[in-house]
Amino acid sequence: MSDFVQDNIWRKQMRSTRLAAMFAVLIAAGLAPALADEKIVTGERLVNADKEPGNWLTHHKNYQAHRYSSLSEITSANVKKLKVAWTMALGGIEGGGMWSHGGLEATPLAEDGYLYVTDGWGSVYKIGTHGGKPKLIWKMDPKTDRDWAGAVTCCGVDNRGAALWQNLVISHVIDGRLIATKKDTGEVSWIAELADPEKGETITAAPLIVKDMAITGVAGGEFGIRGWVAATDLKTGKQLWRTYTVPAKGEPGSESWKDDYNAAATGGGPTWVTGSYDAATNTIFWGTGNPGPDWDHEYRPGDNLFTNSTLALDADTGKLKWYFQHTPNDPFDYDSVAERVLIDLPDSGKKMMVLADRNGFAYALDRDQGKFMWATPFVNRVSWTKGIDPKTGKPLEYDPQKSIQPYLGAPSRTNLIGTACPGNMGGKNWPPTSYNPNLHLLYIPVIESCNQLTVTPTKPGSHKAKEFFTGGGPKQHERITGSIVALDVTSGKIAKKVELPFPMLGGILATPDLIFSGHPDGKLSAYDAKTLEELWSFETGSGVNAPPITFSVDGKQYIAVAVGLGGAWPKWFMDSTPELKNIQPGSVLYAFALGD
Amino acid sequence: MNRVAFFAILLLAAQLPSAPVASATEQGAPSSRVLRQGKNIYKQSCAGCHKWHGDGGGGYGGAALSLRTTHLDQDQIMEVVRCGRPGTGMPQHTPKAYEEKCYGISIDDPDIEFPMKANTMLSPDEMAAVSAYVTNILQGKGTPSLTDCEDYWGPASHNCRDYRSGSSSDRTSNTPKEDH
Numbered sequence: 001m002s003d004f005v006q007d008n009i010w011r012k013q014m015r016s017t018r019l020a021a022m023f024a025v026l027i028a029a030g031l032a033p034a035l036a037d038e039k040i041v042t043g044e045r046l047v048n049a050d051k052e053p054g055n056w057l058t059h060h061k062n063y064q065a066h067r068y069s070s071l072s073e074i075t076s077a078n079v080k081k082l083k084v085a086w087t088m089a090l091g092g093i094e095g096g097g098m099w100s101h102g103g104l105e106a107t108p109l110a111e112d113g114y115l116y117v118t119d120g121w122g123s124v125y126k127i128g129t130h131g132g133k134p135k136l137i138w139k140m141d142p143k144t145d146r147d148w149a150g151a152v153t154c155c156g157v158d159n160r161g162a163a164l165w166q167n168l169v170i171s172h173v174i175d176g177r178l179i180a181t182k183k184d185t186g187e188v189s190w191i192a193e194l195a196d197p198e199k200g201e202t203i204t205a206a207p208l209i210v211k212d213m214a215i216t217g218v219a220g221g222e223f224g225i226r227g228w229v230a231a232t233d234l235k236t237g238k239q240l241w242r243t244y245t246v247p248a249k250g251e252p253g254s255e256s257w258k259d260d261y262n263a264a265a266t267g268g269g270p271t272w273v274t275g276s277y278d279a280a281t282n283t284i285f286w287g288t289g290n291p292g293p294d295w296d297h298e299y300r301p302g303d304n305l306f307t308n309s310t311l312a313l314d315a316d317t318g319k320l321k322w323y324f325q326h327t328p329n330d331p332f333d334y335d336s337v338a339e340r341v342l343i344d345l346p347d348s349g350k351k352m353m354v355l356a357d358r359n360g361f362a363y364a365l366d367r368d369q370g371k372f373m374w375a376t377p378f379v380n381r382v383s384w385t386k387g388i389d390p391k392t393g394k395p396l397e398y399d400p401q402k403s404i405q406p407y408l409g410a411p412s413r414t415n416l417i418g419t420a421c422p423g424n425m426g427g428k429n430w431p432p433t434s435y436n437p438n439l440h441l442l443y444i445p446v447i448e449s450c451n452q453l454t455v456t457p458t459k460p461g462s463h464k465a466k467e468f469f470t471g472g473g474p475k476q477h478e479r480i481t482g483s484i485v486a487l488d489v490t491s492g493k494i495a496k497k498v499e500l501p502f503p504m505l506g507g508i509l510a511t512p513d514l515i516f517s518g519h520p521d522g523k524l525s526a527y528d529a530k531t532l533e534e535l536w537s538f539e540t541g542s543g544v545n546a547p548p549i550t551f552s553v554d555g556k557q558y559i560a561v562a563v564g565l566g567g568a569w570p571k572w573f574m575d576s577t578p579e580l581k582n583i584q585p586g587s588v589l590y591a592f593a594l595g596d
Numbered sequence: 597m598n599r600v601a602f603f604a605i606l607l608l609a610a611q612l613p614s615a616p617v618a619s620a621t622e623q624g625a626p627s628s629r630v631l632r633q634g635k636n637i638y639k640q641s642c643a644g645c646h647k648w649h650g651d652g653g654g655g656y657g658g659a660a661l662s663l664r665t666t667h668l669d670q671d672q673i674m675e676v677v678r679c680g681r682p683g684t685g686m687p688q689h690t691p692k693a694y695e696e697k698c699y700g701i702s703i704d705d706p707d708i709e710f711p712m713k714a715n716t717m718l719s720p721d722e723m724a725a726v727s728a729y730v731t732n733i734l735q736g737k738g739t740p741s742l743t744d745c746e747d748y749w750g751p752a753s754h755n756c757r758d759y760r761s762g763s764s765s766d767r768t769s770n771t772p773k774e775d776h
């Protein structure tokens with residue numbers, strides 16, 4: 001193992017004004033032609049990622065965000081023989097800022113038997129898995145200033161994974177950096193600064209590689225940021241475009257901020273979950289998060305575009321093709337950041353974009369024009385609206401003539417305490433869905449919850465950099481549980497649902513006749529893809545807070561998952577799941593394969 | 597129990613602390629070891645909501661009150677740490693605080709929304725240490741300063757940049773000030 005990032009190197013490279021110098025290094029080192037015998041990751045390979053079933057080349061497995069693998073050695077008939085093949089301890093458990101420990105939320109990548117996985121503080125690990133044994137090839141430690149970034153992240157020490165491009169591993173750090181690491185040696189080629197913790201900006205999502213660009217989303221909706229999606233040219237290191245999710249004065253959408261004190265400047269709209277890409281139309285689909293301040297929606301009268309929206313962006317320019325807003329003038333913290341799942345229905349020819357929103361509804365939109373198709377509640381209790389208008393896709397209470405939307409049970413300045421179902425962690429948070437294209441089932445990892453929300457009226461001018469800007473806060477008043485929903489996307493109806501004792505905090509992997517998911521109490525389970533009957537489970541001994549993947553090496557199929565409970569839950573929501581207080585922090589990568 | 601009666605009990609309780617541990621005020625000035633211990637506990641158990649500077653404010657932990665402007669004495673603060681604050685997000689840090697004694701409230705009172713239990717419970721010595729940290733380092737200290745920031749984060753911390761550049765002179769305009 002070697003550690004190639006030296007403190008003095010990256011500190012010298014920290015300032016964006018020195019990018020030119022950095023990219024001289026890039027040209028000299030990072031972009032040197034790959035060795036003749038080394039496979040590079042091209043845009044064509046990423047577009048055709050499903051043609052490499054043994055690999056997991058991009059964050060959501062394919063550009064359509066299916067998280068579905070066609071590997072079929074492990075089936076419903078033999079999954080009971082699944083055993084631990086190996087484990088590897090990782091790092092990143094250290095605390096920093098307001099956080100007592102880090103956790104693991106990463107989706108590992110797999111290429112030709114090598115795994116690339118990140119820990120919460122942004123270290124990248126390359127692990128060889130040939131011969132059924134794990135071997136750490138290198139670790140890239142970005143030497144994160146943990147107290148700095150950890151002081152301005154609302155929801156844990158999080159890094160959800162890396163990306164592959166050419167002969168480099170591309171990764172984010174929670175402190176706002178984008179780092180390119182040589183895939184063969186682990187040496188850092190270059191570093192760019194994209195987000196600024198001094199503004200409350202952090203990065204937790206994995207990069208999305210599109211052509212020769214890294215697409216980056218930003219976190220910080222609880223700190224009064226102005227959200228954006230940005231594209232970095234990986235050949236030059238220059239920013240190609242940055243599209244703000246909250247318009248500046250005079251720009252389209254700015255009329256939806258009706259105050260006279262520029263609430264839009266701290267209007268939120270973060271983009272902290274990796275999006276998807278339609279190569280046929282060169283369109284990036286990305287979700288945006290809550291407006292700020294979270295709960296005091298009277299501070300920001302209007303619909304607050306383009307928060308809580310689906311954005312369809314031209315990949316080359318970042319220009320908005322269309323948008324669809326799911327929860328206008330949100331008083332509930334219902335980020336619409338979920339991964340957008342791209343689905344072509346073979347019978348009808350429909351090209352859909354489906355997401356499971358934090359507001360408790362799964363939506364289908366026509367993905368070429370953004371036209372609403374249907375919405376289905378997937379949680380047991382929805383209290384904030386009587387439903388979604390089947391024509392407009394808006395909540396039934398929504399009135400475009402009103403500046404403050406009258407959602408049911410919303411907290412307000414005259415009724416300071418409200419109650420909402422789903423609670424503010426939403427019906428589905430960042431843990432990703434998966435989609436089985438043969439069964440046409442979307443699997444949703446559900447949080448079944450209600451919570452109380454208190455408004456603290458926000459005064460204009462009161463925003464302070466690096467301070468929470470939430471206009472109140474949530475409180476847990478009852479137990480929170482979970483479920484898995486299998487949604488038939490051909491009908492928009494729930495095909496099957498299984499109730500679970502704990503919220504789903506780790507995401508789902510789909511294979512031809514199984515799904516896999518971890519649980520925060522430490523259990524990893526395999527379910528029948530149609531009946532959702534649990535067919536196999538294993539106790540990892542710590543909390544599972546990351547999505548499983550599958551890959552193959554030496555002709556054998558493995559299931560891999562990062563184990564170590566982190567994120568927002570342990571700090572802010574634990575009282576609603578008291579048994580989880582016994583879960584200790586951890587940081588281990590597990591791999592499973594069929595035994596004899 | 598109506599809210600007026602409830603808060604009257606709280607007020608009375610604040611005047612007549614009932615913590616079972618030795619009175620903090622009887623222990624004299626805290627040692628540097630106690631203050632270091634208190635700071636470590638504060639970082640782990642308190643700073644997420646009350647913030648590093650203790651001035652509180654909004655966030656995922658709820659709207660925490662200011663410890664810089666609190667008028668509670670050290671024993672009263674320790675009781676709040678031990679018992680939490682009913683009806684708010686302030687958790688209790690002793691598992692059976694209300695079975696023992698808190699603000700004169702009965703564990704059987706159906707009208708009380710008892711506080712949640714903290715993720716990490718604290719021993720009497722630990723509660724005394726963190727209460728000593730609050731009263732000696734945070735309470736009554738006015739607007740947070742560069743010195744306060746560097747004492748907390750360390751002398752070279754990025755977190756104190758704003759204080760070095762003088763742009764954090766008025767931090768508290770959005771912070772609740774009342775104590776109970």
